[in-house]
Amino acid sequence: IREDPRQVSVYIADYIISRIKAFNPTPEQPFVLGVPTGSSPELIYKILVQRHRAGEISFKNVVTFNMDEYVGLPRDHPESYHSFMYKHFFSHVDIPPQNINILNGMATDLSAECASFEARIARYGGIELFLGGVGPDGHIAFNEPGSSLTSRTRVKTLAYDTILANSRFFGGDTDKVPRMAMTVGIQTIMDSREVVIVATGAHKAFAVQKGLEDGINHMWTLSALQLHQHPLVVCDRDATLEL
Numbered sequence: 001i002r003e004d005p006r007q008v009s010v011y012i013a014d015y016i017i018s019r020i021k022a023f024n025p026t027p028e029q030p031f032v033l034g035v036p037t038g039s040s041p042e043l044i045y046k047i048l049v050q051r052h053r054a055g056e057i058s059f060k061n062v063v064t065f066n067m068d069e070y071v072g073l074p075r076d077h078p079e080s081y082h083s084f085m086y087k088h089f090f091s092h093v094d095i096p097p098q099n100i101n102i103l104n105g106m107a108t109d110l111s112a113e114c115a116s117f118e119a120r121i122a123r124y125g126g127i128e129l130f131l132g133g134v135g136p137d138g139h140i141a142f143n144e145p146g147s148s149l150t151s152r153t154r155v156k157t158l159a160y161d162t163i164l165a166n167s168r169f170f171g172g173d174t175d176k177v178p179r180m181a182m183t184v185g186i187q188t189i190m191d192s193r194e195v196v197i198v199a200t201g202a203h204k205a206f207a208v209q210k211g212l213e214d215g216i217n218h219m220w221t222l223s224a225l226q227l228h229q230h231p232l233v234v235c236d237r238d239a240t241l242e243l
């Protein structure tokens with residue numbers, strides 16, 4: 001628990017940097033990082049970019065897998081997760097373009113796209129550290145309430161709560177928010193060797209309480225991490241109000 005979103009972000013950015021450095025990645029054995037979008041990670045990316053510019057960390061031997069992407073948004077749509085990642089992170093660091101993996105929301109065969117994403121993760125020997133946020137309804141990635149806890153990358157229909165929450169990025173118009181997304185599954189996240197979740201703000205407090213203090217269940221998919229061997233949830237004070 002840290003005081004505010006800034007301290008949470010500094011903590012997580014420093015943590016990721018220390019993990020990458022300890023791993024000492026090479027082109028043959030890169031550090032495989034799972035990455036999220038959303039407002040919560042924005043400041044984390046900003047700090048990582050600052051640290052990179054200060055010469056403290058290189059992402060040359062880092063491979064990324066994004067958690068999710070909207071179905072039906074072209075890559076260059078301003079609200080695609082592809083655009084988000086380049087705007088906030090990839091364009092400002094030295095990660096080689098071939099090391100970046102983001103689901104293609106315009107793929108003609110969505111199931112094949114999801115299967116090939118899982119296969120690419122497997123080819124790299126799995127994900128070392130998965131960074132994620134949490135939705136106000138307790139979802140991780142786009143694993144909405146009711147998702148199977150053994151799910152893998154697939155297409156999900158978004159819950160109305162999520163459409164409402166994410167409409168702020170679409171001029172407040174829920175009709176403009178895509179209805180479907182592709183997302184890594186709970187099992188994909190569980191298979192990573194370490195999971196770090198960022199939760200800030202009072203609107204996340206209920207999800208944090210349900211996910212950490214209630215039993216494991218598929219309605220609050222954050223709760224699956226209770227079974228993970230190496231989870232870390234970093235909250236600000238506001239996000240702990242219901243604990």
Ligand code: GLP
Pocket residue numbers: 036037038039040041067068132133134135136139140141142162166
């Ligand atoms: C979206 C993303 C999630 C993210 C969540 C919370 O639904 N698919 O990966 O964790 O939003 O986002 P925010 O950090 O903006 O609250």
